[in-house]
Structure formats: C-alpha cells, structure tokens
Amino acid sequence: MVNTLRLSFVLFVLTLTSASLVQAQSQNDQSLLNFDSGLGGTYFVDEAGIGRIQEVSPLDEFIDPEHYLLGPFDVISLHGTGLNEFSYRALVINASGDIITPIAGKISLKGLTLADAKKVISEHFTNYFKDTQVSLTLDAPRPVNIHLGGDIPNPGRYVIPAGTRYDAIVNGFYIDNQLFAPLTNSSISRATQINTSRPSVSGIDFDKMRSRKQQGDDEANSLVNALDKKYDLRMVKVTKRDGRVQYVDLKAYFNSGDTQFAPYIQDGDQVTMIGNSSSRALISISGAVNEAFSGSYRTDDTLEKLITIAGGYLPEADSSNVILIRETGVSIDKKTVAISEIKEVKPGDQFIIPFKESPSKKGTIQLFGEVSIPGMFPILSGETTLADVLEMADGITDEALANGAYLIREPREENGIPELQNSNLVMLSKSSDQFIEGLDYLELEETLSPNRMPLDLTNAEVVSSLKLNNGDRIYVPEDQHTVTLLGQVSNPGYYQFSSTLSAKDYIKMAGGMTVAASTDRVYVIKAGSNTWFKPTDTTVQSGDIIFVDRIPFEDVSTGRTYQLNLQRLKTDRTRLILTAVSAVTSIVTAYVAVARLNQ
Structure with a gap:
C-alpha cells in the first residue's frame, strides 16, 4: 500500500514537470512563430536581423533591384499574400549565401540580384503554399569591403557602411562612430595655418573683437584642396570584381556636387590613388559659370559635361557662345564659336563662357529711418544719385538727424571679379612706414565700421554727387535733440540740445569737470562722421558728443x-x-x- 502511494506521488510529480516543460517550449515557439487566429497568418522575426537594421545609415537613393547583388549579411524580409499569408522579417543571409525560413527551410540566394532572388524564392515557396504570392524587400544592405592602394598613408582593406559614395575616400567615413580618413595622416588632416597676427602694442585684443574670418582661409586650408595637390582626383582608378576598370571623377563631384560623379562604393572594389603629374594634359572652363574648373583631361570629357561640372551658367551668361583657346602645335588660337559647333574636346582646351555684352545696370537700394517714404527704390547702378532717390522718397522728415545719416555698401562681385574694397592689412604693413600702433587702429577701424560711409544730408554737394550702387542701404536716424557728454564730467549722459549753448555751457550743465579732467583735452565728436574737433573749431549740433579726456593714469x-x-x-x-x-x-x-x- 505504501509502495503504491509512493509510485503514485512520483507519477504525479513527473506529470507536472512534463506539463511545465511543454508550456515553456510552447511559449518559446510562440515568440518565433506567431499564428494569428483572426487573420490566419504567420509572423516571424529574426532578432539578429533587427539589430542589423538599427545599425544601417540612411541611403540617399533607392537601390536598383536589377543590379544589386545579394551577399552575406544582407537583411531581407519575405511577405506572402493570398491563400496563405505570412511575414518573415529581418532574415539575414548567411556566409554561404542562404536564408533559413521557418517553413520553407533553406533557400540559396548566392550570386543573385534582388530581382532574380525574388523569382527563386517565389518558385521555392510553391512547394509549400498554393495560390500565394511572395514579395521580397531589402531591409538593410550589408557593409561593403573596399581595398585601397597607391601612394597613400593608410592602404589596405576597409569595411564601410553600405550606401557610401566615393567622396568618403577623401572626406573619411564613420565606422562605430569613429571617423576614418585613409588618405590623410596627422600632418595633412590638420589644416596648416599661418599666423599673420601682429602684436598689439596699443593693447587692443583683435582676437576677441574680430567677428569674421580672413577671406580665403577655409578654402586654402580645406582637406579636399590639400589632397587635390597630391592626387589626381579626376583619375581615381577603380577595379571591379569582374575585372572591369573605371576612373571616378571626384574632382568633378567636389566642384559641382553632382552625385553622378561620385557613385556608390560596391563590395570588393579595388581603388588605386594616382598622383598628380605635370606631364598630364589639362582642361578648364571659366567665365560666366557658377564655379570655374580646371583638371586633368579625360577622354570622356565634353563641353556639356564641363558646364555641368562648373555648376551651370550664371544668369548673366551668354549661353550661346564660348571662347575657345586651343593649342595647335604651332601657336595658341583664340576664337569665339557657337556652343552647338563644339563637337570635340581636345587635351589642353580652355573654355571661357562670356558674359552678355550689355548687362543691365538696373538695381535697387533701400532707405530706412526718417524719410517720408521709406522702402526699396529702383536705380541704375553707378548712375542714380542720392539726390534722385531722396526726391523719389519725398525727402527726409522734420525729425531726421540729417548730418547723422550713413550708407552701408557691401562688397560684391561684378562679372565674377571681386571689388578691391577690403584692404589686406598684413600686406599694407609690409610696404608701410607706419608705427605699429597706427596699423592697429587701422585694423580696428576696419573691424568696427566695415563698409560704412557717413552722409551729411545738409551738404548739397554730397547729396547731388554721390552715385549709388545696387544693394546700397541708407539709414537716416531720428533727431533726439540731445547732446551726449562723456568722460571726465561729474554727470555724464544726455542733455537737451540748444543752438545757443557752447561746449563749455554743456560741461557746466553736467556739473563741471572732475579733478582728473584734462582741461586741454576737450573734444566735440560730430554725429555721423565721428570726426573729432576742438570746441573752438566747430559748433555743437544735435547728436554730437562732448568728450572730456582725463590726465593719464x-x-x-x-x-x-x-x-x-x-x-x-x-x-x-x-x-x-x-x-x-x-x-x-x-x-x-x-x-x-x-x-x-x-x-
């Protein structure tokens, strides 16, 4: 009896254990194969494939299924519709070129394009499902292998993200959040910078005050330009897996931004960087184009291609003709021909797109502040005067500070040539006999008041003779009827203007001079022009500043x-x-x- 009870207890425990194991196995299977009784479908997810999808960088174009070759670590999904519905997400192609599906088993996709793989998979599934259409999508393209050679600092094999274009060979590419630049080393990747700053004897800190960088520094020190001097970026040799050789024109891409010149890197590409050579023929295009271009001659160059590389025509270009400079072996010929007549491009050709002979001088200027009709007015650049514009605006208002007006004129290009308006103070110091303090204050003036011209609208000669340019901005401030006192006065600040008061009277109104004031260094600073005068040499006007200097510290x-x-x-x-x-x-x-x- 006792043995029977013991045997019954053991059988009961074994039954419970088996039930638990079956339930656990069922739950585990359910996490892989989810049968939806409502829809009658099957849903499967490969967790490893989902992880790969999250690592992929976004592509800038759709993949062409007719040309994309599947390979190990590509992630695909299969979807069935019809009599049997299923969805197999994030299937990873293994190293043998196979995928493993829950029901249809192993399917070999080795060496197939996306389009061919879809046909093979559809045919394979006909053995398992009837009246079911199977579709294939590429969820995450695999990383690609690239082999770099030539006279470069870091040759070898690189595994890079899918969808990487050839410009990344120059600019670098990210792998695990780290930037790799195979063509650079520590001496190239850091832009060489020449320090042209002079010591400031006067104590002015130009590093803090200068708000804009020196023009041309970024371009001169860019990584692309540095590498372009060493390598011929028009002749990046690429050998495909099947032995085909092509030459990628990266210089055209960097000049135009057109992605046709920077194709995607494909798995197994072998890249050889070719150095520059002075014996290699050149070709160029310039003139009325967005970005002039010069580089090695390629046998597939055409004038149409060169115009594309140059970013197309400027709006003011004469797009029907071109100036052709060609070496004939005996002489160098220059002629203007119709663009339609250029059938062939030869080594050494130079093309210049001309500007229209009579460019329009029409432009606009803007008036701000105390004018009767502020706003934008049409002008003929270089011909319309300030008097003409003020007449169109019905003059200035009664509240205008006429002697405090000013004009802002930004540097601009005319026919592609920048104005010689900005001075290079480093070059000026080379040929000047100025003391260093004088050059410091010249640089200070350029930094604080760039492109600003004072205008005294009470001066009829100035108003009638000043010719305006396209883009000029004229500001007429309001007359606050005040005089500002600064420096060594007891109560500096604003004081009501009166034409009967002198500088001495205003100083008295401000409580007189302090004990540190220098009676010999009193100045009247004129509104608008900021010109300094002794009180005996001018009269105080509205908007002026009276400054009382101090005895030196x-x-x-x-x-x-x-x-x-x-x-x-x-x-x-x-x-x-x-x-x-x-x-x-x-x-x-x-x-x-x-x-x-x-x-």
Whole structure:
C-alpha cells in the first residue's frame, strides 16, 4: 500500500514537470512563430536581423533591384499574400549565401540580384503554399569591403557602411562612430595655418573683437584642396570584381556636387590613388559659370559635361557662345564659336563662357529711418544719385538727424571679379612706414565700421554727387535733440540740445569737470562722421558728443619713478649751477690776482 502511494506521488510529480516543460517550449515557439487566429497568418522575426537594421545609415537613393547583388549579411524580409499569408522579417543571409525560413527551410540566394532572388524564392515557396504570392524587400544592405592602394598613408582593406559614395575616400567615413580618413595622416588632416597676427602694442585684443574670418582661409586650408595637390582626383582608378576598370571623377563631384560623379562604393572594389603629374594634359572652363574648373583631361570629357561640372551658367551668361583657346602645335588660337559647333574636346582646351555684352545696370537700394517714404527704390547702378532717390522718397522728415545719416555698401562681385574694397592689412604693413600702433587702429577701424560711409544730408554737394550702387542701404536716424557728454564730467549722459549753448555751457550743465579732467583735452565728436574737433573749431549740433579726456593714469611704481627722476634732475641742475659758479669765481680770482701783479 505504501509502495503504491509512493509510485503514485512520483507519477504525479513527473506529470507536472512534463506539463511545465511543454508550456515553456510552447511559449518559446510562440515568440518565433506567431499564428494569428483572426487573420490566419504567420509572423516571424529574426532578432539578429533587427539589430542589423538599427545599425544601417540612411541611403540617399533607392537601390536598383536589377543590379544589386545579394551577399552575406544582407537583411531581407519575405511577405506572402493570398491563400496563405505570412511575414518573415529581418532574415539575414548567411556566409554561404542562404536564408533559413521557418517553413520553407533553406533557400540559396548566392550570386543573385534582388530581382532574380525574388523569382527563386517565389518558385521555392510553391512547394509549400498554393495560390500565394511572395514579395521580397531589402531591409538593410550589408557593409561593403573596399581595398585601397597607391601612394597613400593608410592602404589596405576597409569595411564601410553600405550606401557610401566615393567622396568618403577623401572626406573619411564613420565606422562605430569613429571617423576614418585613409588618405590623410596627422600632418595633412590638420589644416596648416599661418599666423599673420601682429602684436598689439596699443593693447587692443583683435582676437576677441574680430567677428569674421580672413577671406580665403577655409578654402586654402580645406582637406579636399590639400589632397587635390597630391592626387589626381579626376583619375581615381577603380577595379571591379569582374575585372572591369573605371576612373571616378571626384574632382568633378567636389566642384559641382553632382552625385553622378561620385557613385556608390560596391563590395570588393579595388581603388588605386594616382598622383598628380605635370606631364598630364589639362582642361578648364571659366567665365560666366557658377564655379570655374580646371583638371586633368579625360577622354570622356565634353563641353556639356564641363558646364555641368562648373555648376551651370550664371544668369548673366551668354549661353550661346564660348571662347575657345586651343593649342595647335604651332601657336595658341583664340576664337569665339557657337556652343552647338563644339563637337570635340581636345587635351589642353580652355573654355571661357562670356558674359552678355550689355548687362543691365538696373538695381535697387533701400532707405530706412526718417524719410517720408521709406522702402526699396529702383536705380541704375553707378548712375542714380542720392539726390534722385531722396526726391523719389519725398525727402527726409522734420525729425531726421540729417548730418547723422550713413550708407552701408557691401562688397560684391561684378562679372565674377571681386571689388578691391577690403584692404589686406598684413600686406599694407609690409610696404608701410607706419608705427605699429597706427596699423592697429587701422585694423580696428576696419573691424568696427566695415563698409560704412557717413552722409551729411545738409551738404548739397554730397547729396547731388554721390552715385549709388545696387544693394546700397541708407539709414537716416531720428533727431533726439540731445547732446551726449562723456568722460571726465561729474554727470555724464544726455542733455537737451540748444543752438545757443557752447561746449563749455554743456560741461557746466553736467556739473563741471572732475579733478582728473584734462582741461586741454576737450573734444566735440560730430554725429555721423565721428570726426573729432576742438570746441573752438566747430559748433555743437544735435547728436554730437562732448568728450572730456582725463590726465593719464599713473600706478605707484610709475609715479615713484617719476618723482625720483624729477628729484635727480633738480639735483643735477643744482650741481651744474654750483659748478658754473665755482668756475666763474675761479676765473674772477685769477683775473684779480693777475691784475695786482701788473700794478
């Protein structure tokens, strides 16, 4: 009886354990194969494939299923519709070129394009499902292998993200959030920068005050330009897996931004960087194009292609003709021909797209502030005067500070040539006999007041003779009827303007000068022009600034040194006087003695 009870208990425990195992297995299977009783479909997800999808960088174009070759680590999905519906997500192609499906088993996709793989999979599934259409999608293209060679710092094999274009060979590509640049090393990747700053004896910190970079520095120090000097970026040799050789024109891509010149890197590509050679023929296009271009001649060059590389025509270009400069072996010929007549491009050809002969001088300027009709007005650039525009605007208002107006004129290009308006202070210092403080303040002026011209609208000669340019902006401030007092006055600030008051009167209104004021250094700074005058040389007008300078600061050391030098000077003078008196006394004594002897 006891043995029977023991046997029954053991059987009961085994039954419970088996049930638990079956339930656990069922739950595990359910996580892989989810049968939806409502829709009657099957849903399967490969977790490894989902992880791969999350790692893929976005592509800038759709993949062509007719040309994309599947390979190991590509992630695909299969979807069945019809009598049997299923969805197999994130299937990873293994190293043998196969995928493993839950029901249809192994399917070989080795060496197939996306389009061919779809046909093979559809045919395979007919053995398992009837009246079911199967579709194939590529969820995540695999990383690609590329082999770099030539005279480069870092040759070898690189595994890079899918969808990477050939420009990444120059600019670098990210792998695991790290930037790899195979063509650069530490000496190239850091842009060489020439320090042209001068020591500022006057104490002005130009590094903090300068708000814009020197023109041309970014372009001169760019990585692309540095590598273009070493490698011929028009002749990047690419050998495909099947032995085909093509030459990628990266220089055309960097000049135009057109992606046709920077194709996608394909798995197994072998890339050889070719150095520049002075014996290689050149070709160029310039003139009325968006970006002039010069590089090695390629046998597939055409004028149409060169115009594309140059970013197309400028709006003011004469797009029907081109100036062709061609070496004939005996001489260099220059002629203007119709673009339609250029059937062949030869090594050494130079093409110049001309500008239209009579470009329009029409333009606009803007008036701001105290004018009767502020806004934008049409002009003929270089011909319309300020008087003409003020007449169109019905003049200035009664509240305008006429002598405080100013004009802003930005540097611009005319027919592709920049204006010689901005001075290069480094070059000026080379040929100047100025003291360094003078160059410092010249640079300060350029930094604080770029492209600004004061206008005194009360001066009829200025108003009638100033010719305006396209894009000019004219500001007429409001007259606040105040005079500003600054510096060593007891109460600096704004004071009501009166034409009967002098600079001395305003200083008195401000509580007089402080004990540190220098009575010899009082100035009137004119509104608009910011010109400094002595009070005796001008009259105070509305908007002017009266500035009272101070006696120069002295620290303890400077003051003590000054007192010691002053005392030493007094002592030296006393000694000199005593020496002179002694000498005169000696002379007189000697004279008296000689006189007595003669008696």
